[in-house]
Amino acid sequence: MTDALQIMISESKSSVLDKEHNQGSKIPQIASEMIFHIVTAYKAHNCYPLLNQNNISNSKEITFQAFPVVKRDGGLAVSNLPEKGRCLLTTKNFYPGEVILRQEPYVCVPNNTVSRCDGCFASESLKKCSACQVVLYCGSTCQKSEWKLHRLECIALSRLEKEKRKAVTPSIRLMVRLFLRRKLQNEMFIPASVTDSCNFVEALVSHLKDLDEKQLVLYAQMASLVHLILQWPEINLKEIAENFSKLACNAHTICDCELRPLGTGLYPIVSIINHSCLPNAVLIFEGKSSVVRAVEHIPEGAEVSIAYIDIAGSTMTRQKTLKEQYFFTCTCPRCIKAGQYNDIQESAILEGYRCKDDRCNGFLLRDSEDKGFICQTCGLLRSKEEVKRIVSEITAISDKELKSTSPGSILFNGYMDHEEAISQYKMIEKLQMELCHPFSISLMRTREELLKILMEVGDWREALAYCRLTIPGYQRMYPELHPLLGLQYYTCGKIEWTVFGVFKILRGHVVMYCFSYAPHAHVQTKEKHFKEYSHTFLRNMFFGATLLEFRQIGLVAVAVVTGTVALNCCYLCCRLLGYTEDAIKSLTRAIDILRITHGTNSPFMKELMMKLDEAHAEASYNLSSKDE
Numbered sequence: 001m002t003d004a005l006q007i008m009i010s011e012s013k014s015s016v017l018d019k020e021h022n023q024g025s026k027i028p029q030i031a032s033e034m035i036f037h038i039v040t041a042y043k044a045h046n047c048y049p050l051l052n053q054n055n056i057s058n059s060k061e062i063t064f065q066a067f068p069v070v071k072r073d074g075g076l077a078v079s080n081l082p083e084k085g086r087c088l089l090t091t092k093n094f095y096p097g098e099v100i101l102r103q104e105p106y107v108c109v110p111n112n113t114v115s116r117c118d119g120c121f122a123s124e125s126l127k128k129c130s131a132c133q134v135v136l137y138c139g140s141t142c143q144k145s146e147w148k149l150h151r152l153e154c155i156a157l158s159r160l161e162k163e164k165r166k167a168v169t170p171s172i173r174l175m176v177r178l179f180l181r182r183k184l185q186n187e188m189f190i191p192a193s194v195t196d197s198c199n200f201v202e203a204l205v206s207h208l209k210d211l212d213e214k215q216l217v218l219y220a221q222m223a224s225l226v227h228l229i230l231q232w233p234e235i236n237l238k239e240i241a242e243n244f245s246k247l248a249c250n251a252h253t254i255c256d257c258e259l260r261p262l263g264t265g266l267y268p269i270v271s272i273i274n275h276s277c278l279p280n281a282v283l284i285f286e287g288k289s290s291v292v293r294a295v296e297h298i299p300e301g302a303e304v305s306i307a308y309i310d311i312a313g314s315t316m317t318r319q320k321t322l323k324e325q326y327f328f329t330c331t332c333p334r335c336i337k338a339g340q341y342n343d344i345q346e347s348a349i350l351e352g353y354r355c356k357d358d359r360c361n362g363f364l365l366r367d368s369e370d371k372g373f374i375c376q377t378c379g380l381l382r383s384k385e386e387v388k389r390i391v392s393e394i395t396a397i398s399d400k401e402l403k404s405t406s407p408g409s410i411l412f413n414g415y416m417d418h419e420e421a422i423s424q425y426k427m428i429e430k431l432q433m434e435l436c437h438p439f440s441i442s443l444m445r446t447r448e449e450l451l452k453i454l455m456e457v458g459d460w461r462e463a464l465a466y467c468r469l470t471i472p473g474y475q476r477m478y479p480e481l482h483p484l485l486g487l488q489y490y491t492c493g494k495i496e497w498t499v500f501g502v503f504k505i506l507r508g509h510v511v512m513y514c515f516s517y518a519p520h521a522h523v524q525t526k527e528k529h530f531k532e533y534s535h536t537f538l539r540n541m542f543f544g545a546t547l548l549e550f551r552q553i554g555l556v557a558v559a560v561v562t563g564t565v566a567l568n569c570c571y572l573c574c575r576l577l578g579y580t581e582d583a584i585k586s587l588t589r590a591i592d593i594l595r596i597t598h599g600t601n602s603p604f605m606k607e608l609m610m611k612l613d614e615a616h617a618e619a620s621y622n623l624s625s626k627d628e
């Protein structure tokens with residue numbers, strides 16, 4: 001049977017390759033048919049060729065025993081669980097904040113939403129590699145550090161016609177690099193070690209047998225492009241397609257410290273870690289290095305777990321996502337509660353509707369006669385028709401053709417300009433407030449979008465209001481030590497620290513003209529001539545004057561000040577009353593969480609801790625000037 005399959009693979013391969021050279025446009029269809037046949041044949045014979053957790057011990061090339069212990073002295077071992085496959089176990093205690101594992105990527109690539117340097121993922125001062133014209137570098141240091149691998153990649157990419165080079169997406173590059181690195185390690189141009197070798201890649205689960213036809217077709221199309229780039233007769237399309245399937249469930253999105261995606265990387269030992277919706281560890285990146293830290297005490301002999309997905313959703317949503325992307329049913333402590341009353345209640349709050357009575361905070365469940373949804377606190381019915389009407393209004397706004405016809409003028413999330421985006425999101429927010437439970441995820445996502453845009457335009461005051469609105473949702477949806485909760489406190493503190501008022505002095509009274517100041521940007525003001533205050537200038541002004549009284553009337557505020565500095569200057573700038581204390585609270589909460597998830601040594605954390613120190617210094621200055 002294996003021989004028959006082998007013949008089929010080689011026949012299909014040669015036909016694909018022939019077509020590839022003769023009629024480029026037909027390749028994908030033929031390649032996908034081939035993959036489909038191969039997989040169907042494997043399925044029919046209940047046999048899967050490469051390693052996976054089910055047949056791992058039968059493999060001749062590599063066995064599980066070849067690398068049972070990842071880091072004996074580091075407290076980790078690899079084991080195998082019947083329902084999960086391989087897993088990472090601890091052989092010592094790990095405590096919150098302790099690094100469990102650090103690993104460099106076996107291969108990685110930056111994403112293409114923004115142009116980035118291949119070496120460090122920076123997005124500034126980039127130059128294209130003069131030979132392939134595909135890969136970007138920020139300077140010679142990064143170019144040199146990447147050269148061993150890029151030398152071969154560059155030759156391969158340079159052979160491609162210009163038009164085809166445009167189709168070289170990050171996923172295609174990641175696959176090309178995977179094969180190139182394996183080759184370089186086999187030929188000993190790049191050193192291999194027990195934990196950094198293609199053996200680990202071979203052992204990754206692929207779930208090829210679980211893919212639907214559409215996905216198989218896609219992988220086959222992608223495989224044919226990789227084949228065309230590499231032009232290695234010894235690899236076949238099936239192997240490449242299977243590797244795409246492996247990357248889909250084993251590669252990780254590389255993020256910056258604020259969890260914004262930068263690229264994709266394969267970290268073979270990190271890939272052994274299984275998922276939990278209540279994980280005991282977190283995966284963070286320091287540059288391109290992956291770092292897994294404990295977020296709770298993990299006793300010796302326990303399994304290390306991380307979250308593969310955003311764990312904010314209801315059990316049903318999380319399970320659906322895990323099944324679709326990773327092909328398993330989660331049985332973590334949260335998921336085993338599926339269907340229990342508390343779980344149903346939580347789902348209804350996160351993804352359901354609000355009570356018709358504004359004053360009631362109850363959650364709604366579908367009524368038995370299917371007329372609508374009944375509030376479980378006050379018993380009020382919300383009709384299906386009403387729900388439908390609001391849902392379709394929201395959809396209509398979301399779908400509205402706001403996209404610009406000329407790509408150059410798209411400013412934000414496809415909207416023509418920020419103001420338009422803000423107004424659309426506010427309309428959606430209003431409708432969601434009418435429809436959804438106050439802790440609903442969709443309402444929170446809308447507010448997150450608004451926060452993002454408002455920060456982009458430097459409207460710090462409103463951004464702060466939205467940021468504060470999201471905090472209770474985050475507290476509810478995430479565990480106490482979740483990086484996203486820490487980062488939301490950080491954003492709040494950062495804005496509280498940033499919001500300034502600019503005052504104009506009028507005979508000892510000061511009239512406030514604006515509320516916001518964006519460092520290194522223009523002061524946002526009703527009176528345009530207040531532009532371009534430098535950060536230092538504003539800070540100096542603040543320290544030179546004492547605010548006696550502050551009253552806010554709409555957008556204008558009146559403040560009474562004393563102090564010669566204030567009177568010598570035309571304008572006085574002051575952090576809005578009470579915001580320093582708020583910033584201290586938010587930054588402290590952020591640090592309490594992020595020092596566990598992110599450690600304390602990264603530049604990001606150092607800056608954050610410095611900000612908190614500054615806030616403390618300013619608060620005690622305020623206190624002392626008040627006493628005087």
Ligand SMILES: C[S@@+](CC[C@H](N)C(=O)[O-])C[C@H]1O[C@@H](n2cnc3c(N)ncnc32)[C@H](O)[C@@H]1O
Pocket residue numbers: 053083084085086087203204205207249250271272273274275276326327328329330331332
């Ligand atoms: C990144 S791999 C993790 C390592 C994997 N167990 C192995 O044997 O290589 C992801 C795959 O592991 C399995 N997996 C991960 N977490 C799981 C869990 N909580 N329950 C069952 N299977 C899980 C699924 O097959 C998933 O697609």
